[in-house]
Structures are given as structure tokens and as C-alpha cells.
Amino acid sequence: MRARGEEFAGAAEMDKMAGAKKSKAQRQNEAEGDVDATATPAPAQEKARVEDVLAFLATNPDVESLLAAFPSLTTDDVKQIFSQASDALQGVRTVHRRKGASKTEIARTHGLPEPDGSLHKGNIFRALLAPLKPGRMLDLGAGKGNFSLSAAEKGWQVTAVDARTVRWPDAESEQDPQMADLIRSVQWVQADVREFPINRGDFDLICILGLLHHLEVPDQIELVTRCAGTPLVIDTRIAPAIVDREGEYEGIVIREHGETREERDEVPTASWGNPTSFRHTEESLVRLLRNCGFPQVLMMRPPHRRDYTFYLALPRDKGDSGEAGGRRGKKKRPIGHGRGSGVWTHWAGDSGDTAQTAEAEPAEADSE
Numbered sequence: 001m002r003a004r005g006e007e008f009a010g011a012a013e014m015d016k017m018a019g020a021k022k023s024k025a026q027r028q029n030e031a032e033g034d035v036d037a038t039a040t041p042a043p044a045q046e047k048a049r050v051e052d053v054l055a056f057l058a059t060n061p062d063v064e065s066l067l068a069a070f071p072s073l074t075t076d077d078v079k080q081i082f083s084q085a086s087d088a089l090q091g092v093r094t095v096h097r098r099k100g101a102s103k104t105e106i107a108r109t110h111g112l113p114e115p116d117g118s119l120h121k122g123n124i125f126r127a128l129l130a131p132l133k134p135g136r137m138l139d140l141g142a143g144k145g146n147f148s149l150s151a152a153e154k155g156w157q158v159t160a161v162d163a164r165t166v167r168w169p170d171a172e173s174e175q176d177p178q179m180a181d182l183i184r185s186v187q188w189v190q191a192d193v194r195e196f197p198i199n200r201g202d203f204d205l206i207c208i209l210g211l212l213h214h215l216e217v218p219d220q221i222e223l224v225t226r227c228a229g230t231p232l233v234i235d236t237r238i239a240p241a242i243v244d245r246e247g248e249y250e251g252i253v254i255r256e257h258g259e260t261r262e263e264r265d266e267v268p269t270a271s272w273g274n275p276t277s278f279r280h281t282e283e284s285l286v287r288l289l290r291n292c293g294f295p296q297v298l299m300m301r302p303p304h305r306r307d308y309t310f311y312l313a314l315p316r317d318k319g320d321s322g323e324a325g326g327r328r329g330k331k332k333r334p335i336g337h338g339r340g341s342g343v344w345t346h347w348a349g350d351s352g353d354t355a356q357t358a359e360a361e362p363a364e365a366d367s368e
Contacts, residue, residue: 050081110281111240115303121235122146124300124310125209128233129154135204140193140223141211145169145186151207152185159187159203161196163272192272194219198226209235213279214256214271217246220278221292228293232313239279240307249288251280289313 142160258264
């Protein structure tokens with residue numbers, strides 16, 4: 001990030017070039033009789049949004065390129081933009097996008113509050129399970145299997161899915177008989193989470209822990225949509241700024257470990273197949289969840305790590321199904337109990353209500 005003095009020096013240079021460019025254009029137009037030299041220029045916001053100009057400068061720090069991209073910019077426009085940028089940068093921390101697809105320095109404009117280092121994500125997960133009635137749980141991107149084992153210990157029937165098996169616990173080599181039995185109680189499935197079939201009603205709780213930020217946006221949408229109808233627990237990283245956009249979603253495109261597919265496959269915490277992934281801002285993540293069938297999203301505060309926290313996403317209830325009269329004749333299956341009554345329920349699925357699976361490369365998580 002350039003020093004503030006350099007920013008104002010750049011503004012002066014842009015001021016001079018923009019003024020020269022404007023004068024030349026005015027002289028030509030006046031000679032042709034097209035423009036009134038005394039006309040007041042249109043407001044800056046009608047010509048180019050400040051955000052668009054600053055986003056352009058972030059990747060193209062060149063005055064001539066800026067003026068070519070935004071020919072309507074005037075001297076006053078340039079001054080106003082730099083003034084607003086300088087005000088916005090006061091007190092804003094600069095972060096380096098170490099894993100960003102384009103490794104540049106950015107101003108931290110989003111992200112999460114300061115984390116509490118005393119919190120352990122395993123304890124947070126167990127606290128989330130505490131009020132729920134044990135049932136059938138699906139752990140997508142199970143990683144080392146710690147979350148799966150914690151749920152199994154609480155009485156859940158767990159199906160753990162991951163593209164890699166290298167970090168899975170081994171019941172045969174486990175010396176503690178009780179732990180060995182716990183490992184055997186989990187159904188371990190080696191599969192790409194993007195290809196694993198998820199049928200409505202098969203599970204009472206679905207977990208995507210340490211995985212979502214290793215997927216690209218289309219795969220995120222497809223996976224979360226297939227989970228619709230079942231309460232969803234997510235643990236994911238959050239983008240500290242808006243650098244990239246994918247349709248209506250904002251965040252940062254991340255370059256995954258390894259230059260080739262073979263190299264990525266050897267890294268237990270890398271994605272499975274895709275060379276890049278997408279990390280949402282919290283606002284963008286909530287928008288995605290709601291678009292995919294989870295209108296209620298609860299955020300865990302404080303985060304357990306820098307820009308890394310849990311989310312509980314609740315599916316649409318009877319009144320939000322969009323169907324006339326809701327799903328008549330269907331019974332709700334209670335999955336949890338609050339302080340007064342059973343409050344978390346979801347519909348038992350139809351026998352033929354099977355979600356489609358995606359034809360994509362596998363993906364793996366850096367979860368426990």
C-alpha cells in the first residue's frame with residue numbers, strides 16, 4: 001500500500017493529465033460546435049462509481065489506463081475520488097493476500113471481529129450438538145474425522161465422506177478399545193462430496209466443516225442446494241475484503257496449493273481437483289445460503305480463528321415451502337429440543353425426492 005503522500009502525488013499527476021485531456025477534448029468539441037464550454041459537468045456518480053474506479057486502480061495503477069477506461073472523469077472527479085479513498089483508508093488495516101489468485105495488498109474492509117484464541121472449534125461443535133436430539137448426521141469433507149467421532153460419541157449415527165483417506169483414523173491400529181469401537185461406529189465413505197448422493201430425509205443434520213471455502217462458487221451452490229431441507233452446520237473461512245466477484249457473490253478467489261492436479265492431490269488440506277476456490281464475505285455467504293434454501297442463518301461469535309467461524313443454517317419450514325398449503329400429509333421429524341419444546345424440525349422426505357449430483361472433480365476439506 002502506498003504512503004498517503006504518494007497517493008496525493010498520484011492525485012496531482014492525475015489532476016494534471018485529466019485537465020490536459022479535458023482541455024484538448026473541449027477545444028475540439030468547441031471548434032465543431034458540439035459543446036458549450038461553460039456547461040457544468042455531470043455529477044461524478046453519474047459518470048463512474050467511486051468503487052469501480054478504485055477497483056480498476058487496484059489492478060491497473062496507471063493514470064493513462066484509468067483515463068482511457070473512464071473518459072468522462074474530470075479533474076474534480078479525480079480529486080473527489082482520492083479524497084474519499086483517503087478518508088476510507090484511515091484506520092483500515094492492510095492485509096496481504098498470500099493465497100489470493102492475484103497476490104496484492106488490499107485494505108481490510110470486511111472480515112469478522114477479533115477471534116477468541118481460547119476457543120477450540122471442537123468444543124464449539126460439541127456445544128452446537130448439545131441441544132439436538134441425536135439422529136443421522138452427514139459429515140461432508142470429514143478430514144481427520146474428529147468432528148465425526150465427537151458426534152458419534154454423543155450418540156449420532158454418522159456418515160463421514162471425504163475424497164482422501166490418508167487422515168482417517170484406523171480402528172485396527174488404535175490401542176484404546178473404546179476408541180476403536182467408536183471409529184468402527186462411523187460409516188466412512190471415500191467419495192467426492194460433489195458426487196455423493198444426498199436424498200431429502202436421509203439425514204437429520206448435515207455438516208460442511210472446513211470444506212466450503214475449498215470449492216468454486218458453482219460447486220458451492222450445487223452442494224448447499226442439495227442439502228436444502230436439512231439443518232446445516234458450516235465452519236468456513238471468510239474473506240477480509242471484496243476483491244473478486246462471481247455473479248451476485250463477493251469475496252476473494254483463492255489459489256489452492258500445488259501447481260498441478262497431482263501436486264494438489266498430495267496436500268491433505270488442499271482442494272480436490274479445482275485449482276482455485278472462492279472465499280465469501282459474510283454477507284455474500286449468507287446470501288448464498290438463503291438463495292439455496294436456508295432463510296435463517298445464525299453466526300457464531302466470537303470467531304475461533306481469524307476470519308473463521310461456524311454458521312447454523314436452518315431450512316425453510318412449512319410456511320416457506322412455496323407450495324399451496326405447505327406439504328400436506330407429511331410429518332415433521334423433531335431433531336432438537338430448545339428450552340421449552342422441540343424447535344428444530346424438518347420434513348420427512350418423499351421416497352422419490354432424490355437430489356441430482358454434479359459431474360465434477362472431487363473436493364476435500366481442511367477440517368478436523
